[in-house]
Amino acid sequence: MAGVAGGNDFQWCFSQVKGAIDEDVAEADIISTVEFNYSGELLATGDKGGRVVIFQHEQESKNRPHLRGEYNVYSTFQSHEPEFDYLKSLEIEEKINKIRWLPQQNAAHFLLSTNDKTIKLWKISERDKRAEGYNLKYEDGRLIDPFRITSLRVPVLMPMDLMVEASPRRIFANAHTYHINSISVNSDHETYLSADDLRINLWHLEITDRSFNIVDIKPANMEELTEVITAAECHPHQCNVFVYSSSKGTIRLCDMRAAALCDRHSKFFEEPEDPSSRSFFSEIISSISDVKFSHSGRYMMTRDYLSVKVWDLNMENRPVETYQVHEYLRSKLCSLYENDCIFDKFECCWNGSDSAIMTGSYNNFFRMFDRNTRRDITLEASRESSKPRATLKPRKVSTGGKRKKDEISVDSLDFNKKILHTAWHPKENVIAVAATNNLYIFQDKIN
Amino acid sequence: MDSRVPQAFGCWPEVQDKMINPEKAEEAKLKARYPNLGNKPGGSDLLRKRLQKGQKYFDSGDYNMAKAKIKNKQLPTAAAPEKTEITGDHIPTPQDLPQRKPSLVASKLAG
Numbered sequence A: 001m002a003g004v005a006g007g008n009d010f011q012w013c014f015s016q017v018k019g020a021i022d023e024d025v026a027e028a029d030i031i032s033t034v035e036f037n038y039s040g041e042l043l044a045t046g047d048k049g050g051r052v053v054i055f056q057h058e059q060e061s062k063n064r065p066h067l068r069g070e071y072n073v074y075s076t077f078q079s080h081e082p083e084f085d086y087l088k089s090l091e092i093e094e095k096i097n098k099i100r101w102l103p104q105q106n107a108a109h110f111l112l113s114t115n116d117k118t119i120k121l122w123k124i125s126e127r128d129k130r131a132e133g134y135n136l137k138y139e140d141g142r143l144i145d146p147f148r149i150t151s152l153r154v155p156v157l158m159p160m161d162l163m164v165e166a167s168p169r170r171i172f173a174n175a176h177t178y179h180i181n182s183i184s185v186n187s188d189h190e191t192y193l194s195a196d197d198l199r200i201n202l203w204h205l206e207i208t209d210r211s212f213n214i215v216d217i218k219p220a221n222m223e224e225l226t227e228v229i230t231a232a233e234c235h236p237h238q239c240n241v242f243v244y245s246s247s248k249g250t251i252r253l254c255d256m257r258a259a260a261l262c263d264r265h266s267k268f269f270e271e272p273e274d275p276s277s278r279s280f281f282s283e284i285i286s287s288i289s290d291v292k293f294s295h296s297g298r299y300m301m302t303r304d305y306l307s308v309k310v311w312d313l314n315m316e317n318r319p320v321e322t323y324q325v326h327e328y329l330r331s332k333l334c335s336l337y338e339n340d341c342i343f344d345k346f347e348c349c350w351n352g353s354d355s356a357i358m359t360g361s362y363n364n365f366f367r368m369f370d371r372n373t374r375r376d377i378t379l380e381a382s383r384e385s386s387k388p389r390a391t392l393k394p395r396k397v398s399t400g401g402k403r404k405k406d407e408i409s410v411d412s413l414d415f416n417k418k419i420l421h422t423a424w425h426p427k428e429n430v431i432a433v434a435a436t437n438n439l440y441i442f443q444d445k446i447n
Numbered sequence B: 001m002d003s004r005v006p007q008a009f010g011c012w013p014e015v016q017d018k019m020i021n022p023e024k025a026e027e028a029k030l031k032a033r034y035p036n037l038g039n040k041p042g043g044s045d046l047l048r049k050r051l052q053k054g055q056k057y058f059d060s061g062d063y064n065m066a067k068a069k070i071k072n073k074q075l076p077t078a079a080a081p082e083k084t085e086i087t088g089d090h091i092p093t094p095q096d097l098p099q100r101k102p103s104l105v106a107s108k109l110a111g
Helices: A282-286 A327-338 B012-020 B022-033 B042-051 B060-073
Strands: A012-018 A031-036 A042-047 A051-057 A071-078 A083-085 A090-092 A098-101 A109-114 A119-132 A156-172 A182-185 A191-195 A199-204 A207-216 A229-234 A241-246 A251-255 A267-269 A290-293 A299-303 A307-312 A321-324 A348-350 A356-360 A365-370 A376-380 A396-398 A407-409 A421-424 A430-435 A438-444
Touching (some): A042 A098, A042 A430, A071 A119, A071 A156, A083 B060, A098 A182, A109 A182, A191 A207, A191 A229, A199 A229, A229 A290, A299 A348, A327 B022, A348 A421, A356 A421
Parallel strands (some): A182 A229, A396 A407
Antiparallel strands (some): A042 A051, A083 A090, A098 A109, A229 A241, A241 A251, A251 A267, A299 A307, A307 A321, A348 A356, A356 A365, A421 A430, A430 A438
């Protein structure tokens, strides 16, 4: 494994696990999004209870140089609360659908967090000094009688214990009739897009009372609705380009220079389907649950129910690479439809150099594909394999009749243990995997 | 096709199709369990259900009552044995009243 040129052979080891161990998982604790910031120093999670927890990468300790630093809690706050839509008599969940960091421009950190209806810009700042020696009040806050003051002094800044504060700086509300599934910060660092099932809006980070609608696929007659928007993302370098995926397995690339309303795509990506193999499930499993540009901006990756596909932006008629995530589920689609698992939305992510991709599966398994060597590996996020620095053992699902030792049969998979959200550090081989209410952090062993 | 194929195989191309295509076999299973499935354009039904996700309540009063019920269920059970029901026996004191659950509970990830 070790010593291969290029260093793409990873040896993943357990680093940390966050969250409660007890079997009884409260719905609010289920993690709904995971995201590293641009430097990888901060790792944010959002949950169904509307809370955001941010972890910070501690500096490597001099005593134990073979360990990469650990992620410890930096800040936590309640981002969204449950609301009630009075007009429709529907509950608006506080679940955080997505978190996206803004590139850092000063000492403070900014992120966007969204639930189904409202996007919020949060500022996370540190305070490690406070002023002492006020003229008009004592240190404990009591006011000094002004008539007692005989001299004036200048307050001095004294060090204090580090306090990390999160404050909502902007609230972008009332722009989405349907449920927001994506937000994406533009490379111009001034605008961002938000997408719901039928529309995509473009916002300016400073302006909350209006946004531009750039895509609208709502038909005049809702009976004619055939597809919905499932994900959207801005191009990492070209601020005029964005893509959005659909429930029919297609991706449209749009150029904002072409028109104010990008209803007509510039590029249309679809893999031709063999009509003879079409079934009731075909459209459902082709629905794209996530789309991500590569860091280079040359490729994009889409996740549908059974596979991950890499597309070259220059080629619209088929993907350049297809990776099977859990093909053995194809013969289980009937029961997966009945228990609704077929509608699970898995995400996918690139590593920093775009040489590897990762996505989740069931039974707390997650899959990694090396694009250069075409090797793939299945790993498990479990408490059992959570010994400090323990190397993760590859897992295998047996599909045939004969089950080898250490393999697990398809029927034994736990479909309640789904890994929908994973994130890869932008620069290092550190990954964060959300397993229901637990966050696992794994690191590549430093040789 | 050889005409001496045994009758037991019946419609040979269909059986072959399901063997090669597990998806079609699963579809047959589903149609057998739910014969009415797919009569209406399945796409728009599923999509419409997706567009209106979220629990519908009769009105805001209904919603608030449902929320209160959930909150009461989540009250710490340790409080229950000590607090007996107060129904006009005596004037309640602050210690007698059930603890009000703090509305914001910190995430266990930060614990």
